[in-house]
Amino acid sequence: MFRKLSEDRIKVRISFEGEEFFVDTDQSVASALLAEGHQVFRSSVINNQPRGAFCMMGVCFDCLLEINGRPNQQACMVPVKENMVIKRQISSGNNPS
Numbered sequence: 001m002f003r004k005l006s007e008d009r010i011k012v013r014i015s016f017e018g019e020e021f022f023v024d025t026d027q028s029v030a031s032a033l034l035a036e037g038h039q040v041f042r043s044s045v046i047n048n049q050p051r052g053a054f055c056m057m058g059v060c061f062d063c064l065l066e067i068n069g070r071p072n073q074q075a076c077m078v079p080v081k082e083n084m085v086i087k088r089q090i091s092s093g094n095n096p097s
């Protein structure tokens, strides 16, 4: 579904749900996760239905993730950085962990 334009880019290490990846710099967390085959980023507040990136421009808020311990981060608006720890957000993100 998604493919990278080039493999000749600088890589950074990120982890998503405990799985580590080396991903290209100069992209958002959402695009990095989609390129790695992850499409479910959070669950809805009502009924815990799976949600993932939709608009990729900061409008829909369906891409909310917990990034480095901070909930409610818009994955499509946050650039990847070395050693990011990323987790799915369950419901509103205000769950005790």
Ligand code: FES
Pocket: 030, 052, 053, 054, 055, 056, 057, 058, 059, 060, 061, 062, 063, 064, 074, 075, 076, 077
């Ligand atoms: S994908 Fe819509 S706000 Fe991030």
